[in-house]
Amino acid sequence: xxxxxxxxxIIETCxxxxxxxxxxxxxxxxxxxxxxxxxxxxxxGREGRKWISQKYKGLYFSIILKPDVxxxxxxxxxxxxxxxxxxxxxxxxxxxxxxxxxxxxxNKKIGGILGEGTYKGSQLNYMILGVGINTNxxxxxxxxxMQKKVTSLKIILNKEIENQKLLMAILEKMNSLxxxxxxQNKLIYFANKFSFFKKxxxxxxxxxxxxxxxxxxxxxxxxxxxxxxxxxxxxxYSGHFIE
Ligand code: BTN
Numbered sequence: 001x002x003x004x005x006x007x008x009x010i011i012e013t014c015x016x017x018x019x020x021x022x023x024x025x026x027x028x029x030x031x032x033x034x035x036x037x038x039x040x041x042x043x044x045g046r047e048g049r050k051w052i053s054q055k056y057k058g059l060y061f062s063i064i065l066k067p068d069v070x071x072x073x074x075x076x077x078x079x080x081x082x083x084x085x086x087x088x089x090x091x092x093x094x095x096x097x098x099x100x101x102x103x104x105x106x107n108k109k110i111g112g113i114l115g116e117g118t119y120k121g122s123q124l125n126y127m128i129l130g131v132g133i134n135t136n137x138x139x140x141x142x143x144x145x146m147q148k149k150v151t152s153l154k155i156i157l158n159k160e161i162e163n164q165k166l167l168m169a170i171l172e173k174m175n176s177l178x179x180x181x182x183x184q185n186k187l188i189y190f191a192n193k194f195s196f197f198k199k200x201x202x203x204x205x206x207x208x209x210x211x212x213x214x215x216x217x218x219x220x221x222x223x224x225x226x227x228x229x230x231x232x233x234x235x236x237y238s239g240h241f242i243e
Contacts, residue, residue: 003032004063004178005171011035013055015042018116018130021062025118025126029064032175036061036167043132045112046101047240057137057152059163062130063174069124071183072117073237074223076101077191078183079113079129082173084194090169091157096196099225100238103133104196108151110134131170135161191219203227207239 007030014020017035024033037060043053053060065075080097087093096104103111111133118125134152142150153161177187197203197216204213205227217226217233224235 003030004065004175005034005168006032008034008036008167011037013037013039013041016040016044016130017060017062018044018114018128021064021128021130022116022118025064025128031064031066031126033064034061034171038163044114045132046114051112051114051132052142053132054137054141056163057135057141059131059133059135059166059170061167062128063171065127065129065178067124067127067183068180069122071180072124072127073115074183074187075127075129076113076115077187077219077223078174078177079115079131081187081190081194082170082177083111083131083133086166086169086173087153090166091153093153093156095194097191097194098196098241099191099219100223102196105151105156108149110151110153110156133166133170135163135166188219188221188223195219204242205236205239206242207236211242212236212239 014037017037021035039055040053040060043051043060045051080101080103083103084095087095093105098104101113102109114130115127117127136154137152139147139155199216199218201216203216204211212227214227214229217228220226220235224237227234227236
C-alpha cells in the first residue's frame with residue numbers, strides 16, 4: 001500500500017489529469033502511478049464544475065489508488081490532509097479543510113481534491129485522486145466573479161512557488177499517511193482538527209434530498225458530515241454549502 005509517486009508521467013497539456021490517470025489505470029498501471037500536467041484544458045472540480053488550470057499557475061496531478069472499498073471514500077480527506085501538513089511545514093500556513101474536499105486559507109479557496117472511483121460490482125476497482133492547488137496565480141488571473149473567493153500560495157506568500165518541489169513534498173507526505181492503520185484510526189481525528197467549520201456552527205447544505213440546515217457536528221468515521229437538524233442527527237455524503 002505504498003509507492004505513491006514512484007512513477008510520474010509529466011504532461012505538458014491535457015484535458016484533465018484524472019482522465020489520463022483513469023486510462024493508465026485501465027491499461028493496468030500500478031497503484032501510486034501519478035500524472036502531472038503543467039496545464040489542463042478541461043480541468044474539472046466536484047459537481048461538474050470547471051477547474052481553472054492555466055499553465056504553471058497551479059499544480060494539477062492525479063494519483064491511481066487501489067484501496068480496499070471500506071476506505072475508498074476517505075481518500076479525498078487524506079489528500080487534503082497531506083497538503084495541509086505540507087503547507088504548515090514548508091510555508092507556515094494554516095489551511096483548513098472544508099468538507100469534503102475544499103482547501104481554504106482565511107475563507108478563500110486555495111485548492112481542492114476530486115476523487116473518482118471506478119467499481120467492479122460492489123468492489124472498488126481503482127480510484128483516481130486528483131489534486132489541484134493554486135500556486136502561482138495572481139488575483140487578476142481569475143475571473144472577476146471569483147476573485148473574492150479564491151487565493152493562491154503566491155498571493156499569500158508573495159513569491160513564486162516551484163510546482164515540482166511542492167508535488168514531491170505532497171506525494172511523500174501522502175505516501176507516509178497512506179496506511180490502513182492511519183486511515184482507519186487517525187485520519188478522521190486530523191480531518192476534524194483542521195475543519196473549516198467549528199462544532200456547533202450553523203450551516204446550510206444543498207444535497208440531493210434538498211436544502212438541509214442545522215448544527216455542524218463534525219466529520220464522521222465513514223467520512224460523512226454529521227448534521228444536527230431539528231428532527232435528529234443525519235449523515236450527509238455529498239452536497240455543497242450555501243452561505
Ligand atoms: C474541487 O475543488 O472541486 C476539486 C478540484 C480538483 C482539481 C484537480 S486538478 C487535477 C485533477 N484533474 C482535474 O480535472 N481535476 C483534478
